[in-house]
Amino acid sequence: MRHLIRLALSMPLDVAARKAVGFAAKRLKNRLASILLRGRCPYPPPGGVMRRRLQRPVSWAAGSIVMDQWRNHRFDLLGSGPVRVAHGETYPGFDGHRYGPGARLPDDWRAAVVEAQWPGGRDRAMTILALIDAATYCPIDWQVDFKSGYRWSIRTLGGSIAYGHHPGVDVKVPWELARLQHLPSMALAFAENRDFALVREFRNQMLDFLGSNPPGWGVNWACAMDVAIRAANMLLAWDLFRAAGATFDAAFESELASAALAHGRHVRANxxxxxxxxxxxxxxxxxxxxxxxxxxxxxxxxxxxxxxxxxxxxxxxxxxxxxxxxxxxxxxxxxxxxxxxxxxxxxxxxxxxxxxxxxxxxxxxxxxxxxxxxxxxxxxxxxxxxxxxxxxxxxxxxxxxxxxxxxxxxxxxxxxxxxxxxxxxxxxxxxxxxxxxxLRHPGTGAVELGGCSRLIILPSNPAALDGLEAIAYPDFGLFIWKNARSFVSVRCGPIGQNGNGGHAHNDQLAVEIEIDGINWARDPGTFVYTPDLVARNAYRSALAHFVPRHGAAEPARFISPFRLEDKARAKVLRFGPDFVGRHDGFTRPVQRRVVIEGGMVIVEDWPGVGEKTVRSPQELSELWGLSLPFSPGYGLRLSAR
CATH class of the missing domain: 1.50.10.100 (Chondroitin AC/alginate lyase)
Incomplete structure (x- = not known):
């Protein structure tokens, strides 16, 4: 709620008022729609014909361990580690926050899954789930965050789903699984090993999802983007299986065509x-x-x-x-x-x-x-x-x-x-x-830095910095020197999304250095979004990056979890044999020069005084206070930087 207040305060009064009215109207509309739609069947009628797009099989030698995990409904997504996703499971929790477990399903699990839904779609959902042809099939719990254990209700209209409302809860976890991105890989594995159990598992997982997630309801219909990505993956997976020689019964393909229609209509309307x-x-x-x-x-x-x-x-x-x-x-x-x-x-x-x-x-x-x-x-x-x-x-x-x-x-x-x-x-x-x-390189004219601090980074093998190629991406704001052994880059440019900065960090003038496979300085990544807003901002902070410092000040405010103030206005002044750039995020402009010469990377910051030399990544991290654990992907955090 605090970030919403900050966001409102950052807007002109009339814009904030208009958005507040729109938000309230949307909530009221969703509440009324939820009441009116409970008795209606959300599924399009079964039927329709699917068109194939692939002419020949595509294969890939996927590991048998991974396929076995997917057949047993064990998924490793967004830092979860391999986790069995089923009703009634207990999950490890996130950062000390743990919810659930939900109810276990009885032997007649189809009836229990259907009973949890609103009456309008129950008959159709039961028809779909009845097509699952494995007596021992264990249904996936599609509504659960299988890191924290928090579970959303299938009776909540997708547009009314709340997230970011409880600590440790991450809506991206069920969304990631429900994108069904493992199914195309399953199809490629079938083309390679001809294991028809994979065809059956694909069919049953699809029917499980369709019968357990009536169109428009529950967490997996909350975001049109995820609905769209799911549609592409389930359709491509079907085509990959067909191209590899799999066949499916008419009832299944009828339901798949209906699902494609439901997904398309939902996306078009949202x-x-x-x-x-x-x-x-x-x-x-x-x-x-x-x-x-x-x-x-x-x-x-x-x-x-x-x-x-x-x-x-x-x-x-x-x-x-x-x-x-x-x-x-x-x-x-x-x-x-x-x-x-x-x-x-x-x-x-x-x-x-x-x-x-x-x-x-x-x-x-x-x-x-x-x-x-x-x-x-x-x-x-x-x-x-x-x-x-x-x-x-x-x-x-x-x-x-x-x-x-x-x-x-x-x-x-x-x-x-x-x-x-x-x-x-x-x-x-x-x-x-x-x-x-x-290819466009910024100007190479003279730039006066005045009094500055000087940091000399001295690798053990200076020859690794020989023969670097200068590469500029001025529209993005990234300037690179690289060869077969080394990589040095400087970030300097727009914050993205036409000034919204929804996915930008306070990283202007940040330097990244890799030499002979060793990271001397690197961006720490992202870690997570809404389950931990403190961590979210820590990874966005200037203090997490190898940037010019002004005490603990940030060069731009974090207006919301997905908006950054467009204050720094970084600008490259020169790039070629060296880089010079500036930003205006502090009380006075700051400039940074980076040059690679004599087997050294030299970083000069203005205003500043003094000179230091570092001979190891550890020295550099300690000097700049770069202590955040490195995150190579969402939900992942390594023990050391």
């Missing part, structure tokens, strides 16, 4: 559009809706969806991907998420202009350039480990190889054969020519 600050959520809405339109049999409704999506995707690619190929949300991890969505969907729908495809062809170059010699990306801004379609299970959140493979399938070499390149090439039916990037 588009996350905002005139100023729409971002990856709206992009996901468009992409998931396009998958529904592409896989459903031809109809005027599906045709209208596809026409809408083609127009909107074209506009959003040009809007959300900057001229240098980077994403506009000031986050390297969200760059991957949005790029995946755009690439898969552009391939699926076709018909996009050359200028749009040219812009899209540049996204892989950015991903490649922000990858350090260790294979991990530099984390700038938030990292919620979000993906659109994950064809390989248990990829590192900091490994962008799959995005590079995806782009190669659409724009690259004919002989590039990976699951990502194969799928996207089949969806597109062709390859496109990649645009040549226009």
């Amino acid at each position: 588009l996350e559009w905002n005139a100023e600050h729409r971002g990856n959520h709206y992009l996901a809405d468009i992409c998931g809706l396009a998958f529904c339109a592409a896989f459903l049999a031809e109809s005027s409704e599906a045709a209208d969806w596809m026409a809408f999506c083609r127009t909107e995707l074209s506009a959003e690619i040009q809007r959300q991907f900057l001229p240098d190929g980077s994403n506009f949300e000031a986050s390297t991890a969200y760059h991957r998420l949005s790029a995946e969505m755009a690439l898969y969907t552009a391939a699926l729908m076709g018909g996009l202009s050359k200028s749009v495809m040219d812009r899209l062809s540049l996204v892989a170059r950015f991903a490649r350039d922000i990858t350090k010699p260790s294979g991990e990306i530099v984390q700038i801004g938030d990292n919620d480990s979000g993906r659109f379609i994950r064809l390989r299970c248990h990829e590192s959140p900091l490994d962008m190889s799959s995005l590079l493979f995806l782009s190669e399938g659409l724009f690259g070499q004919e002989d590039a054969v990976t699951p990502e390149s194969d799928v996207v090439r089949q969806l597109a039916g062709r390859q496109f020519e990649a645009a040549q990037p226009r």
